[in-house]
Amino acid sequence: MQTITLGDGLETSELGFGAMAVTHVYGGTDDDSALSVLNAAIDAGITFIDTADVYGAPTPGTDGPAGTNEQLVARLLADRREDVTIATKFGITGRIGPDGDVGVKRTRGDAEYVRHACDASLRRLGTEVIDLWYLHRRDPDVPVDETVESMAEMVTAGKVRHLGLSEVTATELRAAHAVHPIAAVQSEWSLWSRDVENQVVPACAELGVGFVPYSPLGRGFLTGTLTRDQVSADVRGQTARIGEQWDANQRALEVVSGVARRIGATNAQTALAWLYASGRRSGVPVVPIPGTRSAARLSENAAAVDVTLDDDALATLDSVVETVTGGRNIVDDPTWISSGRE
Numbered sequence: 001m002q003t004i005t006l007g008d009g010l011e012t013s014e015l016g017f018g019a020m021a022v023t024h025v026y027g028g029t030d031d032d033s034a035l036s037v038l039n040a041a042i043d044a045g046i047t048f049i050d051t052a053d054v055y056g057a058p059t060p061g062t063d064g065p066a067g068t069n070e071q072l073v074a075r076l077l078a079d080r081r082e083d084v085t086i087a088t089k090f091g092i093t094g095r096i097g098p099d100g101d102v103g104v105k106r107t108r109g110d111a112e113y114v115r116h117a118c119d120a121s122l123r124r125l126g127t128e129v130i131d132l133w134y135l136h137r138r139d140p141d142v143p144v145d146e147t148v149e150s151m152a153e154m155v156t157a158g159k160v161r162h163l164g165l166s167e168v169t170a171t172e173l174r175a176a177h178a179v180h181p182i183a184a185v186q187s188e189w190s191l192w193s194r195d196v197e198n199q200v201v202p203a204c205a206e207l208g209v210g211f212v213p214y215s216p217l218g219r220g221f222l223t224g225t226l227t228r229d230q231v232s233a234d235v236r237g238q239t240a241r242i243g244e245q246w247d248a249n250q251r252a253l254e255v256v257s258g259v260a261r262r263i264g265a266t267n268a269q270t271a272l273a274w275l276y277a278s279g280r281r282s283g284v285p286v287v288p289i290p291g292t293r294s295a296a297r298l299s300e301n302a303a304a305v306d307v308t309l310d311d312d313a314l315a316t317l318d319s320v321v322e323t324v325t326g327g328r329n330i331v332d333d334p335t336w337i338s339s340g341r342e
C-alpha cells in the first residue's frame with residue numbers, strides 16, 4: 001500500500017484502521033482475536049491505527065475515559081511501534097458504554113485537562129510519543145483555539161507529533177489552524193453522511209489540512225452485511241437512520257449494492273473508493289479508517305485503494321444521499337457534530 005501525506009507533513013498509509021470496535025461496541029470480541037486483527041492490519045500495509053482514550057468498556061464504579069482500547073493497542077505497539085502511525089483522541093470525559101450507554105457524555109478542553117489527558121494516553125499506549133493527537137469533541141466552555149494552544153504545548157514538549165480535530169466546524173478549524181498547523185480533521189464522511197462537504201471539506205482544501213473520514217462504511221450499514229437484530233443490540237440502533245429508519249434506508253443500500261455488482265467490487269470497497277474520488281475532486285488528501293473485527297475483511301478493504309469508479313458509477317453513488325432518511329448523530333444533542341453548529 002502506498003503512503004499519502006495529510007496536513008502538516010504527516011505521512012500515513014492510504015487506508016487506516018479504526019480500532020474502536022476491537023473493544024466491545026459493535027458486538028463482541030476478545031483481546032486475543034482483536035490483537036491478531038491489529039497485527040493483520042499492519043501486515044496488510046494498513047499502518048495508520050486510530051484509537052481514543054474513551055474507547056472500550058469503562059471499569060465499573062469509575063468515571064472518565066475507559067482507556068481499555070488504548071491498552072489493547074499498546075500490546076501491538078509493544079512489538080511493532082516502528083511500523084505504526086498511532087492516532088488517539090481526548091476530550092470526551094463521559095462514558096461510551098458497551099451497552100450503548102451514550103447518555104452521560106461530557107467534554108473538557110481546559111489546559112489542565114489537556115496535560116493530564118496527554119500523559120494518561122501516553123502511559124496507556126506505552127509509547128513516548130503520539131503521532132497524531134485529536135481533540136475528540138470541543139468543550140463548549142473553552143474556545144477550540146484555546147484548547148489547541150494547550151495541545152501545541154504537548155508538541156513542544158515532544159509528547160505529540162501532529163494535531164487533529166474531530167467534528168469541528170470550518171470556523172473552529174480556521175481559528176485552531178491559526179494557532180498551530182492541523183494535520184487532519186476526523187469527522188463522519190461517507191456516501192450517506194455528506195454534510196461536511198458544505199464547509200469543512202472546502203476549509204481543509206483551503207488550509208492544506210487532510211481529512212480522515214470516520215464511519216466510512218456507515219457503521220457497517222452500507223456494506224449490506226448487517227442485520228436488524230444485530231444493530232438493535234448495540235449503539236447503532238440508537239441512530240435514527242440505522243434504527244427507526246432501517247427499512248426506509250434499504251433503498252440507499254440497494255443503490256450502493258447495484259453499483260458494486262456492476263463494477264465487480266464489494267459494497268465496502270465501493271464506499272471507500274467513493275471517498276477517495278470525493279477527496280480528489282475536493283482537493284483534500286483523504287484517509288478513511290474503516291473498522292472490522294475480521295482479518296479477511298481487512299484485505300478486502302485494503303483492495304479498495306485500487307478500485308476505480310467510472311463517471312456513471314460516481315454519479316449514481318452521488319445520488320445515494322438523496323434517498324437517506326434520519327440524521328447521523330448518535331447523541332441526542334445537535335451540537336455534538338459539526339453540522340449542528342454550522
Ligand SMILES: NC(=O)c1ccc[n+]([C@@H]2O[C@H](COP(=O)([O-])OP(=O)(O)OC[C@H]3O[C@@H](n4cnc5c(N)ncnc54)[C@H](OP(=O)(O)O)[C@@H]3O)[C@@H](O)[C@H]2O)c1
Nearest residue numbers: 018019020214215216217218219220223268290291292293
Ligand atoms: N471521531 C469520532 O467521533 C468517531 C466516531 C465513530 C468512529 N470513529 C472512528 O472511525 C472508525 C470506523 O468507524 P465505525 O467503526 O463506526 O464504522 P465503519 O468503519 O463505517 O463500519 C464498521 C462496521 O463495518 C463492518 N465491516 C468492516 N469492513 C467490512 C467489510 N469489508 N464487509 C462487511 N462489513 C464490514 C464491521 O463489522 P465487523 O467488525 O463484523 O467486520 C463494523 O460493523 C472507528 O473504529 C473509530 O476509530 C470516530
